[in-house]
Amino acid sequence: xxxxxxxxxxxxxxxxxxxxxxxxxxxxxxxxxxxxxxxxxxxxxxxxxxxxxxxxxxxxxxxxxxxxxxxxxxxxxxxxxxxxxxxxxxxxxxxxxxxxxxxxxxxxxxxxxxxxxxxxxxxxxxxxxxxxxxxxxxxxxxxxxxxxxxxxxxxxxxxxxxxxxxxxxxxxxxxxxxxxxxxxxxxxxxxxxxxxxxxxxxxxxxxxxxxxxxxxxxxxxxxxxxxxxxxxxxxxxxxxxxxxxxxxxxxxxxxxxxxxxxxxxxxxxxxxxxxxxxxxxxxxxxxxxxxxxxxxxxxxxxxxxx
Amino acid sequence: xxxxxxxxxxxxxxxxxxxxxxxxxxxxxxxxxxxxxxxxxxxxxxxxxxxxxxxxxxxxxxxxxxxxxxxxxxxxxxxxxxxxxxxxxxxxxxxxxxxxxxxxxxxxxxxxxxxxxxxxxxxxxxxxxxxxxxxxxxxxxxxxxxxxxxxxxxxxxxxxxxxxxxxxxxxxxxxxxxxxxxxx
Amino acid sequence: xxxxxxxxxxxxxxxxxxxxxxxxxxxxxxxxxxxxxxxxxxxxxxxxxxxxxxxxxxxxxxxxxxxxxxxxxxxxxxxxxxxxxxxxxxxxxxxxxxxxxxxxxxxxxxxxxxxxxxxxxxxxxxxxxxxxxxxxxxxxxxxxxxxxxxxxxxxxxxxxxxxxxxxxxxxxxxxxxxxxxxxxxxxxxxxxxxxxxxxxxxxxxxxxxxxxxxxxxxxxxxxxxxxxxxxxxxxxxxxxxxxxxxxxxxxxxxxxxxxxxxxxxxxxxxxxxxxxxxxxxxxxxxxxxxxxxxxxxxxxxxxxxxxxxxxxxxxxxxxxxxxxxxxxxxxxxxxxxxxxxxxxxxxxxxxxxxxxxxxxxxxxxxxxxxxxxxxxxxxxxxxxxxxxxxxxxxxxxxxxxxxxxxxxxxxxxxxxxxxxxxxxxxxxxxxxx
Numbered sequence: 001x002x003x004x005x006x007x008x009x010x011x012x013x014x015x016x017x018x019x020x021x022x023x024x025x026x027x028x029x030x031x032x033x034x035x036x037x038x039x040x041x042x043x044x045x046x047x048x049x050x051x052x053x054x055x056x057x058x059x060x061x062x063x064x065x066x067x068x069x070x071x072x073x074x075x076x077x078x079x080x081x082x083x084x085x086x087x088x089x090x091x092x093x094x095x096x097x098x099x100x101x102x103x104x105x106x107x108x109x110x111x112x113x114x115x116x117x118x119x120x121x122x123x124x125x126x127x128x129x130x131x132x133x134x135x136x137x138x139x140x141x142x143x144x145x146x147x148x149x150x151x152x153x154x155x156x157x158x159x160x161x162x163x164x165x166x167x168x169x170x171x172x173x174x175x176x177x178x179x180x181x182x183x184x185x186x187x188x189x190x191x192x193x194x195x196x197x198x199x200x201x202x203x204x205x206x207x208x209x210x211x212x213x214x215x216x217x218x219x220x221x222x223x224x225x226x227x228x229x230x231x232x233x234x235x236x237x238x239x240x241x242x243x244x245x246x247x248x249x250x251x252x253x254x255x256x257x258x259x260x261x262x263x264x265x266x267x268x269x270x271x272x273x274x275x276x277x278x279x280x281x282x283x284x285x286x287x288x289x290x291x292x293x294x295x296x297x298x299x300x301x302x303x304x305x306x
Numbered sequence: 307x308x309x310x311x312x313x314x315x316x317x318x319x320x321x322x323x324x325x326x327x328x329x330x331x332x333x334x335x336x337x338x339x340x341x342x343x344x345x346x347x348x349x350x351x352x353x354x355x356x357x358x359x360x361x362x363x364x365x366x367x368x369x370x371x372x373x374x375x376x377x378x379x380x381x382x383x384x385x386x387x388x389x390x391x392x393x394x395x396x397x398x399x400x401x402x403x404x405x406x407x408x409x410x411x412x413x414x415x416x417x418x419x420x421x422x423x424x425x426x427x428x429x430x431x432x433x434x435x436x437x438x439x440x441x442x443x444x445x446x447x448x449x450x451x452x453x454x455x456x457x458x459x460x461x462x463x464x465x466x467x468x469x470x471x472x473x474x475x476x477x478x479x480x481x482x483x484x485x486x487x488x489x490x
Numbered sequence: 491x492x493x494x495x496x497x498x499x500x501x502x503x504x505x506x507x508x509x510x511x512x513x514x515x516x517x518x519x520x521x522x523x524x525x526x527x528x529x530x531x532x533x534x535x536x537x538x539x540x541x542x543x544x545x546x547x548x549x550x551x552x553x554x555x556x557x558x559x560x561x562x563x564x565x566x567x568x569x570x571x572x573x574x575x576x577x578x579x580x581x582x583x584x585x586x587x588x589x590x591x592x593x594x595x596x597x598x599x600x601x602x603x604x605x606x607x608x609x610x611x612x613x614x615x616x617x618x619x620x621x622x623x624x625x626x627x628x629x630x631x632x633x634x635x636x637x638x639x640x641x642x643x644x645x646x647x648x649x650x651x652x653x654x655x656x657x658x659x660x661x662x663x664x665x666x667x668x669x670x671x672x673x674x675x676x677x678x679x680x681x682x683x684x685x686x687x688x689x690x691x692x693x694x695x696x697x698x699x700x701x702x703x704x705x706x707x708x709x710x711x712x713x714x715x716x717x718x719x720x721x722x723x724x725x726x727x728x729x730x731x732x733x734x735x736x737x738x739x740x741x742x743x744x745x746x747x748x749x750x751x752x753x754x755x756x757x758x759x760x761x762x763x764x765x766x767x768x769x770x771x772x773x774x775x776x777x778x779x780x781x782x783x784x785x786x787x788x789x790x791x792x793x794x795x796x797x798x799x800x801x802x803x804x805x806x807x808x809x810x811x812x813x814x815x816x817x818x819x820x821x822x823x824x825x826x827x828x829x830x831x832x833x834x835x836x837x838x839x840x841x842x843x844x845x846x847x848x849x850x851x852x853x854x855x856x857x858x859x860x861x862x863x864x865x866x867x868x869x870x871x872x873x874x875x876x877x878x879x880x881x882x883x884x885x886x887x888x889x890x891x892x893x894x895x896x897x898x899x900x901x902x903x904x905x906x907x908x909x910x911x912x913x914x915x916x917x918x919x920x921x922x923x
Contacts (some may be wrong), residue, residue: 008691017389024374024392032397033427040379065776066377087809109765110695116764128813130693168693193687294379303389 003115003122004294006131008173015176019141019292022286028065028290039068039299044095046072047103049086049110056127056259058284059102059134061238062291068099068299076275086110087117094118098301103127108165111179121298129163134294135259136169136288140177142279143214145286146255151178154206156250158240159218159267160189160229166259171199184208185240188229205240209249216257217242220267233266242268247277255279309483310407313458313466316477319439322455325354327359329453337368339432341399343479344375345421346391351453352439353408369390371395378420400429402472408415408487409467412438415449434443442466492537495914497533497781498522498552504539504873508546510853510862519544521869522767524912528857528865537695543874543904545845546863551852552644552669552723552747555612557600558870560587564802566600569822570609570887571923572800574915576740576822577905579870580611582856584647588807592617592628593637594782601637606646607758609915611870613639613856618657618668622646627656634664637749639856642669644723647705649675654709656849665857667745669710672730673773677701681811684774685898692811697774703729710737712743721855721890724799730785732791745855748784750828751819756781759895767808767815768895773802791796794851798825802891823881826874827894830903839852849904869912876903888921 001014043065048056056072058262063070075081081090090101100121103111115122117286126132144150155174155268161167161183171194174181182200183190201206209215220236230236237243242256254279256268264270272278308421314322334340335358344353351368361367363489379385399405408423422434437453442460458481460466469475499521507514520527520534555569560911564572573581579899581602585591591600591716592893597614604612616633620626622643630641641661648670661668678701683689685696706722710733712874713720720737722730725746737744749772756778760769776784787793808815833839853860861867882899884892906917915922 005556021389023378024390027393029395031427032429036377036427037423038382055883085806085809105811107813109812112765113809113811129695162690163693191690193690196687225553253605271409297387299381300377302385 001297003297004113004133005111006126007113007133007136007169007176008126008131008242010172011175011274012176014138014162016175016289016294017147018141018297022141022289023294024285025087025292026304028292031254034065035067036065037067037068038062038296039066042068042099042299043097044068044100044102044295045074045088045098046070046125048072048100049080049225050074050104050106050125050126052104054284055104058086058250059125059291062288064291065288066295068295073173073223076141076235087114090114094120101294104124123294126165128165129168130165131169132165133169134287134290135166136173137294138283138290139170139216139257139259140173141286141290142254142257142282145282146279147213150174153213154180154182154211154297155214155216156182156184156212157218158208159220159243160224162189162219163221163224167216169216175199180199182208186196186230186236189224195287205246209246211252212250214255214257215242215247215250217268219259219261220263233263237266240274241266244269244271247272257283259283308408312478313440313481314456314479317388319455319477319479320438323355325357326453326455327356327363329361330356330406330435330437331360331436332356333452337366339402340404340406341370341371342406342408343371343373343395343399343421343425345407345417346372348410348468348473349408351470352410355371356408356437359405368456369399371399373421373424375417375420375424378424380416380420382464383410395425395428396472397429400431402430404433404435405431406435408436408437410439410470411466412436412441412449412454413444414452415445418449419447439468493780494527494775494916496852498527498534499537499912500534501537501539501544501873504544505543506863507787507841507845509529509842509850510546510860511864512842513843513862514842519863519871521909521912522899524714524869525623526780526863526867527694527863527889537873537907539873541875541877542832543841543860543876545874546849546867547580547853547860547870548578548872549580549582549852550578550800550822550848551795551856552749552796552824553581553583553800553908554802554818555583556802563804566603566612567607568888568890569802570604570607570612571921572822572887573610573624573919574908574910575888575905576918577826577872577874577908577909577916578610579872579910580613582613582615582639584615584642584644585617586643589613590617590622592620592622592633593631594629596638597638599632602848603789607701608910608913609921610910613637613858615640615642615669617641618643618648619653624648624650624653626652627660627679630660630664630666634666635775638666638723639858640669642671642723644669646672647671647673647675651708651712654682655716657710658712660717661718662716663720666857667719667829671703671722671723672702672705672709672725673915674701674704677704682773683760684776686757686776686777688757689760690766694760697772699780700729702773703733706730706733707805710742710744713737714740714744714782718743720744722774724749724752725793726776726780727754728780728785730833731783731787731831745795746793747797747852748793749799750796750821750832752776753785754783754828754832755782756879765812765893767810767812768819768893768897770815770817771819772817785832785838788833788847792837794847795855796829796847797852798822802829802889803893804890805892808893818891818893819895820884820887820889820893822889823887824896824901827882827901827904828878830876831873831901835902842881871909872905873907875906878902880904
């Protein structure tokens with residue numbers, strides 16, 4: 001493994017290894033001194049071309065806990081804003097000695113392209129509607145901690161699956177581990193072709209939630225309404241919002257995930273988010289553990305041969 | 307072909323660990339303030355056995371912890387990636403206490419150096435001591451063991467194999483000599 | 491036209507494939523003073539055609555030469571060299587230049603410039619609407635007088651149905667086709683590849699095949715209403731083929747072309763190229779079942795024209811993130827190789843049937859007369875080695891655009907010599923400027 005660009009086609013064993021590693025590194029967050037020498041002297045750049053404070057902070061803390069130095073490059077104020085290409089920016093940073101690049105970009109595939117330009121590990125922190133692999137990993141880690149073997153679970157993903165990089169990474173990770181996956185949402189926001197991959201697809205929340213062990217609730221993006229794909233947030237909530245009533249259609253012990261940030265009262269109600277069944281805090285914590293594991297996996301040994 | 311010599315059988319291992327338990331109690335005037343920390347992998351069952359032995363002597367076992375020093379290695383860049391097992395330590399186990407690190411073989415001393423760094427990230431021990439089943443020499447750092455099961459003079463190219471019931475299914479320690487023409 | 495060196499040639503031993511006369515057989519061809527000659531010429535240079543095919547007047551009716559205004563992508567000289575290297579003797583240049591070719595003087599300028607270059611016949615396509623803005627008709631009659639062979643707002647569809655109706659009505663009077671880039675822009679909005687399983691997995695915005703066919707159906711209806719001449723550019727969807735069939739059954743003057751990349755590649759190429767925008771083209775590469783329907787449409791004769799949609803871009807532009815890179819494939823220099831490999835390698839068409847799609851087929855669409863290899867006709871011909879195997883290496887292109895997802899592909903067959911007006915413009919992959 002040189003890069004982490006996507007979970008699609010990542011062998012199940014690699015996913016399990018990263019989950020085990022994440023599980024074992026999680027305790028670092030509780031240490032009085034969270035500054036290990038593991039990646040001491042490694043310089044990592046966070047290239048965030050799309051704003052995301054939480055994911056950036058999570059990666060930055062993960063890198064710093066392992067002893068690496070981190071710099072943050074954002075679109076605003078960077079050379080990219082002055083017309084430089086992203087590839088030139090990255091190449092220049094490489095000349096300054098960076099050992100890995102973490103990239104968030106609004107266009108799908110940019111991490112893949114960047115990996116073709118750089119000779120150091122590239123980690124995808126979310127690209128367009130494509131993937132958000134560390135989110136997928138932290139979601140299955142959270143599920144595994146709460147419910148045990150993910151391969152025995154049926155998981156619903158509710159919302160704008162079509163445009164969700166989180167959903168895509170979740171689907172690949174869950175499928176690799178053998179979980180059953182059902183996608184639920186408005187037809188205009190569901191990738192119908194996923195049926196061919198053995199994923200259930202339905203527009204009916206009640207039908208979709210029947211018998212599921214976990215529900216991943218996706219964030220409803222405002223632009224879906226302006227793009228005409230849904231009439232209003234309230235109409236969306238009425239049909240696909242996770243409420244005390246609709247959660248009742250899932251198994252009695254079903255748990256709830258949400259990648260955040262949440263629109264309380266739209267895709268999910270506060271009384272669920274604030275209940276024991278919501279694992280959103282564990283997701284955030286596991287995010288740091290997973291990112292430490294990924295950084296350690298990619299930088300913590302002699303370079304793998306390609 | 308490898309030339310193999312048995313160094314310790316299961317009885318010898320049992321006696322060595324009982325002696326180490328006695329020495330720890332004697333040196334520290336009992337077990338107040340003593341913690342045992344087993345270094346992954348084979349140091350972990352060894353620490354448990356020593357703790358059980360101490361319980362036989364003192365009527366109670368000292369607290370034990372588990373440490374994987376993989377995150378503290380100084381040679382990761384030279385080795386292929388290897389996974390990390392769970393570490394189980396907390397400041398209560400370390401702060402102001404005598405921490406006895408337990409490992410199977412003391413060789414270059416680098417593992418112990420890494421373990422001391424790791425322990426320091428959890429707190430400030432009153433003292434760190436070292437217990438090993440085998441000391442085979444060839445130190446690269448100024449480190450010595452406080453409790454040794456058996457001192458074994460070895461050549462650098464030789465390998466000391468420790469097998470324990472909990473990990474390998476049987477208790478034995480043997481020395482592997484590389485024979486003529488054998489690379490390692 | 492073209493050049494003052496007038497030499498006589500005897501092309502000996504080649505298999506002559508002449509779709510204009512429906513002729514396929516080995517015969518000598520004589521050339522003198524720029525034209526096909528009827529009898530032996532004493533001082534003729536003998537060109538050995540053993541094992542080669544000789545095809546008259548290869549025409550690519552859909553290319554972008556970017557000149558004027560976007561010469562950093564391509565210019566008339568580099569584009570003409572690419573055409574000669576690819577074996578083409580005539581091309582139709584699309585008008586989406588800067589400024590847009592929407593007045594007679596710009597048409598004349600392109601033709602004049604091509605005469606100076608003497609590498610390929612350039613038959614300009616004029617814009618349907620002024621500035622390709624889709625608001626007012628351009629001066630089509632006068633552009634036709636100046637030499638425009640058809641009209642298109644290629645790159646942009648004529649979205650306004652009323653305007654399209656007017657354009658088609660007008661085309662009937664001018665006698666030249668309206669070449670529509672059929673696309674419902676709202677339906678295609680945000681799309682960068684074919685909408686389907688691959689786009690959904692790659693998280694790239696999808697363009698449904700229906701974004702094309704809804705407009706083709708509209709245009710077919712308008713062609714019926716107006717009795718106008720409609721040619722659908724780079725057709726790529728099953729619905730469009732159905733509309734074409736409907737038009738044909740009604741006896742309407744509606745034709746279409748298919749680009750080689752839609753026949754040779756599928757949307758899986760986007761995955762294989764791992765987000766490289768080299769695969770980004772509009773209409774997008776389609777899935778295998780659509781590809782098969784397009785191949786069938788060529789075989790059945792429903793589609794009688796193959797055209798490259800040669801769309802060169804600068805390497806920097808094609809290195810951008812997928813969403814931001816421009817659409818287009820540089821296609822002139824892989825055109826012959828890819829269609830020979832596909833159709834002849836698999837025996838899907840006879841050579842005569844295949845070459846009709848890039849000779850007599852487009853001539854008919856454009857209402858341009860050419861009699862084939864008969865005495866007195868312009869000596870425009872191409873010698874093709876149908877068996878040579880080669881690997882596509884864009885660094886060897888004459889085009890400034892090296893943007894092709896066929897890079898690295900093994901192809902069979904390529905032009906070894908091109909002659910325009912009795913003068914060789916290319917021999918052995920060397921363009922003779």
